Amino acid sequence: IIALIFYVRRQLKLNVPILNMRVFKHYNFTLGAVLVMIDFGIILSAMYLLPQYLQNGLLVAVALTGIIMLPGGLVNALTSALAGRMYDNFGAKWPTRIGFLIAFIGAFLLSIVTTNSPIWYVILAHIILMIGAPLAMSPAQTSALNSLKGIESADGSAILNTMEQIVGALATALATSFLTLGRNSVSGSEAFRFTNGVHYGMYFTIALTVVSFIIALFVKDDGNYSK
Secondary structure, three states: OHHHHHHHHHHHHOOOOOOOHHHHHOHHHHHHHHHHHHHHHHHHHHHHHHHHHHHHOOOOOHHHHHHHHHHHHHHHHHHHHHHHHHHHHHOOHHHHHHHHHHHHHHHHHHHOOOOOOOHHHHHHHHHHHHHHHHHHHHHHHHHHHHOOOOHHHHHHHHHHHHHHHHHHHHHHHHHHHHHHHHHHOOOOOHHHHHHHHHHHHHHHHHHHHHHHHHHHOOOOOOOOOOO
């Protein structure tokens, strides 16, 4: 983060910067970029915690864990494809708001799992989360990039790709910290303690969905849509 701060300051002082950080002067790009970053954090933090919960909380075998995660992954791909069409028809405002609301529901359901939760419940919660997060992701990213013209579009794309990696690393690190905090806050079996840690990690994911929903309330559409 410190290195990134110095890098940004350097780019702002150059007459011909490697990355034009002044693209953040565009309202829709800044708002869309922030939503994309938080959404990426939601997905990575939840997808980091869920397989571990299945293996250490429900004591599911590794191979079966992959099978349980498969439906959510398929829904993620399908929703991502449909989200682009929704942006064409409605813009970014409503898909992002609805997406983050659905993601909140999915994250909440995963935050109350126990060591005895049925597999179907975990799959359902995962699917709900994988409907909401990509539903918000594609419109937010498209809205951000569509606000840029010419060479700025390349700078915007590079900035988004870079920030996704940084936010992904931060989200995973924070989720790990909350997981450890939750495990150490209770006593009992290892499965019970680990599940409590997952609760703490999911509280972090829920917080991200709430923040992103509030930010999505400020999204403005500047294009022409069918509805």
